[in-house]
Structure formats: structure tokens, C-alpha cells
Amino acid sequence: MFATRPHATVVLGFVSVLLAATAGSAVAGPPTPPRPETVVSLSEGPWPPTAGVLAADPSEVAAPGITAARTATQCPAAPYGVNHYAPGTGKTVALTFDDGPGVTTAAILSILQQNGVPATFFNLGVNSTVRPTLVRSEAVTGQVLGNHTWSHPRMPTLSSTAQASELDRASAEQTLLTGIAPCVFRPPYGEYNATTLSLAQQRHMAVWNWSVDTEDWKAGTSTSSYWVDRIVTRATAGGLQHPVVLMHNPPAGIPATVSALPRIIAYYRSQGYKFVDLRGGSGMRAPTPAAAATSDGLHLFVRSTTGSVSERTLRGSVWSGWTSLGGAVVGGPAAAATGSATTAVAAIGTDNSVYLNSVSDPGTSSAWANLGGFATSRPAFVTTPGLGEIVVIRGADGQAYLRQRTGTQWGNWQSLGGLLAPVAPAAAVTANGALTVAVVGADNAMWVRTRSSAGVWSIWHPVSGAIDADLALSTTADRTRLVAVVRGSGNQAGFVSVSNPDVTSWTGWGNLGGILASGPAVTVNGSALEVFAVGTDNRIYRNSATDGTQVTGWTGWRLVP
Known part of the structure; x- marks a missing residue:
């Protein structure tokens, strides 16, 4: 692959x-388009010659x-x-x-x-x-x-x-x-x-x-x-x-x-x-942001207007300015803390490969490292001391693929199967060492597959939902359960669902409100959960669960200054 x-x-x-x-x-397909009273005739040309339309001789x-x-x-x-x-x-x-x-x-x-x-x-x-x-x-x-x-x-x-x-x-x-x-x-x-x-x-x-x-x-x-x-x-x-x-x-x-x-x-x-697109989709397509927390503060990553990745940090109640990490990326980044003072950022390059950049709390970043792959989605990225670093993407054949680094060595890409809708997967690791990958299936619902601490994979299990943007997945603040945050189709509000400890059942989708122009990002920040998304004004908004273990005490959406 x-x-x-x-x-x-x-x-x-x-x-x-x-x-x-x-x-x-x-x-679901597009609804029958309403037809205005006045019928507009199509242009009769003249049209450009076929030779100027083709990049190569078909023969x-x-x-x-x-x-x-x-x-x-x-x-x-x-x-x-x-x-x-x-x-x-x-x-x-x-x-x-x-x-x-x-x-x-x-x-x-x-x-x-x-x-x-x-x-x-x-x-x-x-x-x-x-x-x-x-x-x-x-x-x-x-x-x-x-x-x-x-x-x-x-x-x-x-x-x-x-x-x-x-x-x-x-x-x-x-x-x-x-x-x-x-x-x-x-x-x-x-x-x-x-x-x-x-x-x-x-x-x-x-x-x-x-x-x-x-x-x-x-x-x-x-x-x-x-x-x-x-x-x-x-x-x-x-x-x-x-x-x-x-x-x-x-x-x-x-x-x-x-x-x-x-x-x-x-x-x-x-x-x-x-x-809208011609399949009837009206969901806005702003690049999904990413977030991660270290001892220095809460880090926010976005695809900038120049196509690179930019980062800013919330320390206490004060946000830093934006710092460019460089790169030329397609879609939004993904991020996870790799230590108490370091964060890794994953993104898709213009060659469809996955790239990884390590950022220290003082603000020093590494060069972008090419992990290969043919990605057709934004990546998911997760890290844990026991499992190392893990990247998950939707591949060119519509399946989910995983690549893992243990120590200094990256393994080969591994197919997880499935037939995914063209939106990004998500991944998280609970305290018991179980890795869960969440995707949006061809039915637009969320599906999950879990690898136990012993390395045994479950089959794909449906969770439900009607999702039209990138998924976000995190543990609860105590790392015993999982929290999924999605943008629903239609009204484009944010929704949240919480799993039981063995990820075999989930709560109903709780409405976080808002009108999201992107998929959400979610991360643990101390005892809280932090959710970020792009609003319809193309600005970043934040919603926090002050009790990140019970996933309660939501503050509502607030503009990130």
C-alpha cells in the first residue's frame, strides 16, 4: 500500500x-436541487482544444x-x-x-x-x-x-x-x-x-x-x-x-x-x-486544529494561511503569539505531548506523506521527518511511555493504516482494514495500555477498534453518529475511559460521547452547541478537557470540561484571543 x-x-x-x-x-445522496423560475441556458463555447486540457497523450x-x-x-x-x-x-x-x-x-x-x-x-x-x-x-x-x-x-x-x-x-x-x-x-x-x-x-x-x-x-x-x-x-x-x-x-x-x-x-x-458541494454537503472545510498540554502550558497548533504549521501556548491565562514551525502541509495537523516538556506534531505534506516535527517547550523545533505513506486524510497522532509514538491515517485504498515507533525505530505501516469515509481517524491510549483507533465509516457513523495491552486487536465495532468532519479522541483526565468529540452533520454542532473502561459501550451524544467550521481537537489539560475548533468566522474557539474525569462542567465556546 x-x-x-x-x-x-x-x-x-x-x-x-x-x-x-x-x-x-x-x-446519503444530495437532495433534489430546487430549480429557479428562470432557466439559464448553457454557454455554447467556443471551447478550448482537447490538447490543452490533457497533461499527457492518452495513448x-x-x-x-x-x-x-x-x-x-x-x-x-x-x-x-x-x-x-x-x-x-x-x-x-x-x-x-x-x-x-x-x-x-x-x-x-x-x-x-x-x-x-x-x-x-x-x-x-x-x-x-x-x-x-x-x-x-x-x-x-x-x-x-x-x-x-x-x-x-x-x-x-x-x-x-x-x-x-x-x-x-x-x-x-x-x-x-x-x-x-x-x-x-x-x-x-x-x-x-x-x-x-x-x-x-x-x-x-x-x-x-x-x-x-x-x-x-x-x-x-x-x-x-x-x-x-x-x-x-x-x-x-x-x-x-x-x-x-x-x-x-x-x-x-x-x-x-x-x-x-x-x-x-x-x-x-x-x-x-x-x-455546498454537489453531493449536498454543506459542512465547512476549515483545517482542523490540534492541541496538547505539557508542563509549560496548553499548546495549540494550526495550519496557517501560508500553508505551514503555527503554534501558540496558553500559560496561565495568557496566550503567546504565533510561532511558525515551517513546513508545507495539506489539511490540519495532529499533536501529542511526548514528554513533560516536548510535543510532537504530525501533518500531511504536499506529497501525501506523513511528516513529524518535535517541539520543545522553549520553542525549539526539529526538522520535519518524513514517515512516508499515501495519506488521504489528516493524521491521528498519539504517544504513551509504554507504546511509543503512533500515527494513524486513512490510506489511498480507503483503509486505516498505523505506524508505530518504539524507542528510536519506526515499524512498517500496518493495515487495520475497514472502508473509511474521507475524514481523519483518531487514536488514544488508556492507562491500562489499550490503544483505540476511531474512524468514520462509509455509513458516516463512528467505529472503533481496540488493541489490548497484550497486542490483541478487536474487530471493528460501531458506535453511531452522523459525522462529516475529522474525529477527535482523548482519554478522560484520569485516563480510565475515552472521550470522542465530533462535529455532527447538518447543524454542524459539536457532540461528545464517553466510553466505559473497556470501550465496549458509549454514552449518547451530548450536544456541545456551536457551529463548527472544522473538526474538533481534544486534549487532557491537568484535571480538565480542552476542545478547540474553527468557527464560521475562521477564528479558533475553545470549550472546556472543568471536570475532565466525569466530562462535566462545560464552559461553552469562547473565542481564543
Whole structure:
């Protein structure tokens, strides 16, 4: 899994379960999008030539092998027809990016992370083979990945067999890279016929075109303010209740789109729109923070606006300023105290590998050490004197993977199995030496697997919940039980559940309130539990359980100054 992977035969269609032996519910699909009274006609082009859309000659790219087994899938049943308007109630807007990944994809992802905005990326299979790390980075940041065919043909000109091949090769490549089957499809140039629609429906892919065309591809690689202004004007015109905005990130990139994107986001926010992806998800995608406590104080770690990791410390009642730890990371960091005066920080690099940095209380940090891996989620990180340091990630095949250091030696990556939703796992170790890994399954519920102090693993057990962001897991202050903190889907409030000592049962989810733009972070701080999350204003908020053993006495959410 963590070696270089050749293109392999991929079965299109996964059973929507956490484990092969344990059934789970299918992930809920997008609601039927409401249609405004005025129908907007799609642009007729002219369109860019296919040669500028592809990063390589399709004849020179090894396509993944395909087994045409589609009896089960991660996606819900798809309707027949074409959607043009963003899902959801109220005023919603969906940002979409075609023809990637390309050289500007990383910049687009960074802007989306800074603003906590979900989006949908319609990648080409050929381009995904050239820049696979960017496809995984899209998964790490929680964006929806869609099928845009293998080589960007005019679909109505192809036979049914050729159209099916275009769809299947693109889906196989995405599944190979991320363990996520595409549930949405956009035909190149917006062109389709009845065969296209039938083939997409058979593969459980909803077909999405657009209602707002920025025509950003006409800017090419120009950085002129003329093109930036034109893209913004077109993206914000029309006054639709549910616009789907078409933009591009082809191989050569469109710098003007990158420059226009913050203004487009700011406009729709100012007009009261809610950003959604084309699967109906409206959860904000701000990078999840991390926290750990040492004798020096309570440490808070975040992905900064420049893409590096930054840290600040609460000593008594006073917060220090931010200190940069450097790095170039995708998604939020994870952290744990490795001693009374040291903390280790784990993060995913732009190459999808896990990186680790050790920080002493005086503020001295080590260089980032590469632990390898092909991560499609933010990492989980936990440490304990008896077990050493442990990193857990969601791998490229959708399974959970663990790597452990005992003494100075890191072991190999170990598969824990499962079929995980593309959000980060979590891990914690209780005083009896038992390690518990928590994940979000394909049914969006929390599942746990525990390794006893003797090294014996349990099977995966469901806990429940409806979760759409990174998990957080900690022990209670006395280290006898576990505490899970999550962001619920829908209202995006924080919720907490506490296990019994052997982690075989959990309390019901207690509502912590708030509206969270990220997943939460949780850590023990003396006799208290501390929870941090990003709010909808992109600022960090803190909620404390003053009795961290009984997990009571919550203070409510307070802004971190």
C-alpha cells in the first residue's frame, strides 16, 4: 500500500461497508436541487482544444484495468437526467473546477481551506495519473471528487462501449488513488446524449452541468487584472438562488482563476449564500486544529494561511503569539505531548506523506521527518511511555493504516482494514495500555477498534453518529475511559460521547452547541478537557470540561484571543 503502486485491476463498485464482514448503510445522496423560475441556458463555447486540457497523450498513459462489476457501490442510486442548480435549501452556491488536476490546483485548495469552503473537482483520468498527489490532497481537504471522463472527448460522438470506457477508466483511477468512488459526473463541454445519461445512472453517478459559466479558460495563463475582473463579474452575475459555478484548473493552470477565487467567495458570503458541494454537503472545510498540554502550558497548533504549521501556548491565562514551525502541509495537523516538556506534531505534506516535527517547550523545533505513506486524510497522532509514538491515517485504498515507533525505530505501516469515509481517524491510549483507533465509516457513523495491552486487536465495532468532519479522541483526565468529540452533520454542532473502561459501550451524544467550521481537537489539560475548533468566522474557539474525569462542567465556546 505504501510502496509505489502500479496500475492494477480495480473492481468498480464497492460494498458500502466498513468491513467486508460488517454491513453499513449507504452514504446519503444530495437532495433534489430546487430549480429557479428562470432557466439559464448553457454557454455554447467556443471551447478550448482537447490538447490543452490533457497533461499527457492518452495513448502513452497506462489506464487502470477494469472489472465491470457494479452490483454494489459507495454511491447512492442516481437519478436520470442533468442537474444545473446547487442542492440545499435557502441560498446555496456550488463552486466546481474542471479538467484538473493542474499546476494551480494546490493554490485553489489552499484558498478553499483558508475560507473553509467545500467544492467539487471534476478531474480527468489522464491528468490524475500525472499529478496523483493533488488528487489525494483534494481528498485530504474534504472536497468532493467527480468523474470528468478519462480523456475529455465529446461524449455524444462515441459509441456506448467507448463512452462506458471513458467513465470506467476515470472512476478506476480515482478509486485507485483515493479509495473514493465518484458519485458525480460532468460530461466534457457539457455535452451528452441519452446513452451518456444512462451509463452514468447505471454507475450511480449523478450528472451535473452548471448554471454560471465564468469562461475562465479564455484567460489561459494570463495574470492580467482584466481577466480576473471578468471572471469575478461572470461568476457573480445572474442573481440565481442556487448557482453552480463553472471554473477550471487544467494542466497549465489558470492564474486568473486563483486570483478571482477569494473575491468570488467573499461576494457569495456577503450575499448570504451557503457553500455546498454537489453531493449536498454543506459542512465547512476549515483545517482542523490540534492541541496538547505539557508542563509549560496548553499548546495549540494550526495550519496557517501560508500553508505551514503555527503554534501558540496558553500559560496561565495568557496566550503567546504565533510561532511558525515551517513546513508545507495539506489539511490540519495532529499533536501529542511526548514528554513533560516536548510535543510532537504530525501533518500531511504536499506529497501525501506523513511528516513529524518535535517541539520543545522553549520553542525549539526539529526538522520535519518524513514517515512516508499515501495519506488521504489528516493524521491521528498519539504517544504513551509504554507504546511509543503512533500515527494513524486513512490510506489511498480507503483503509486505516498505523505506524508505530518504539524507542528510536519506526515499524512498517500496518493495515487495520475497514472502508473509511474521507475524514481523519483518531487514536488514544488508556492507562491500562489499550490503544483505540476511531474512524468514520462509509455509513458516516463512528467505529472503533481496540488493541489490548497484550497486542490483541478487536474487530471493528460501531458506535453511531452522523459525522462529516475529522474525529477527535482523548482519554478522560484520569485516563480510565475515552472521550470522542465530533462535529455532527447538518447543524454542524459539536457532540461528545464517553466510553466505559473497556470501550465496549458509549454514552449518547451530548450536544456541545456551536457551529463548527472544522473538526474538533481534544486534549487532557491537568484535571480538565480542552476542545478547540474553527468557527464560521475562521477564528479558533475553545470549550472546556472543568471536570475532565466525569466530562462535566462545560464552559461553552469562547473565542481564543
